[in-house]
Amino acid sequence: MTDKAGLRRELRARRRAFAATRPSLPAPSRLLIEALCPGGIVASYVPVGGEADPALFDAAVVAAGGVLAWPVVIDRESPITFHLGSTDTMADGPYGLRQPQATGDGVVPDIVLTPLVGFDSRCNRLGQGAGHYDRAFALWPDALRIGIAWSVQQVDALPRDPWDVPLHMIITETDVFLPGVPK
Template identity: 60%
Template sequence: MRAARAACPTRAVPPPSPFVSRLRPGLIVASYHPVGGEADPAALVAAARDAGCAMALPHVIDRETPLRFLQWDGGALSAGPFGLSQPASIAQEVPPDIILTPLVGFDRRGNRLGQGAGHYDRAFAAYPAAWRIGIALSVQEVEALTPDPWDVPLHAVATEKEWIVP
């Protein structure tokens, strides 16, 4: 799945109308900066900012430590582990209302395959009311994934071609 993703030019996923219609001033939208061929959520971030949403990005320390979502005003980012660009550790931690999630693969049942550290599954469990949106390229879709007991399904997946609701 990583090879299929890497073979495609990384491109922004356009903001689908169901996503845009849910945005409200004051909502906290957690996004990410793409690495390693991940789909680029920049257009969704722009739509969220235009709607008056506050933004957050994940802050990762290592594989074992749960990620935190830190407030991000669009300013400079620090280098983090695994090639991540993230807010400085002193930024304010915020509870996201919407989580835009990178992934390696997904199916139409809302299952996702991540990078393997479980960061997002733990974040989903910590913020169960957050709307979980996978951001992917259409080539990352597979017929079926078998979730582990700790996997938390997505509410939707946005690709460059469509909006998928399980």
């Protein structure tokens, strides 16, 4: 299937069905977190619609001395920003998102943990379709982009547009994908 809208529908259904089985991601090793982000800012997210939950990554980041930031989405056209905060103080945002209060311009993340609808083994990502993360990646090209997903979200190949930004790594409950590393 090469139609992005149709692929999103199919993969969202697959993701919701898989998430209903209550899978969990493995906890990342502290060594990995310390190597990736020694005391840096990691942008995470609160999962919706069956997205893989990065909570174990979040806990490992904090244990390693890192700081968590959370996405704030205003509307479809505005760029996503990341803000410090706690999941305890989040409010409802657009599209069913939970997000912190936006204060100021936000922070620049060292790592962006990225939700996704689908991915391929080359670390191409299919998002929700608004381009929020692709635009954020363009603003912060030095940030390490890590997709968090379920294995059922993998497809052989994704259709790509010129603005689509591949990830540096994708982590699922069963595997880790790096571009250019065959499976």
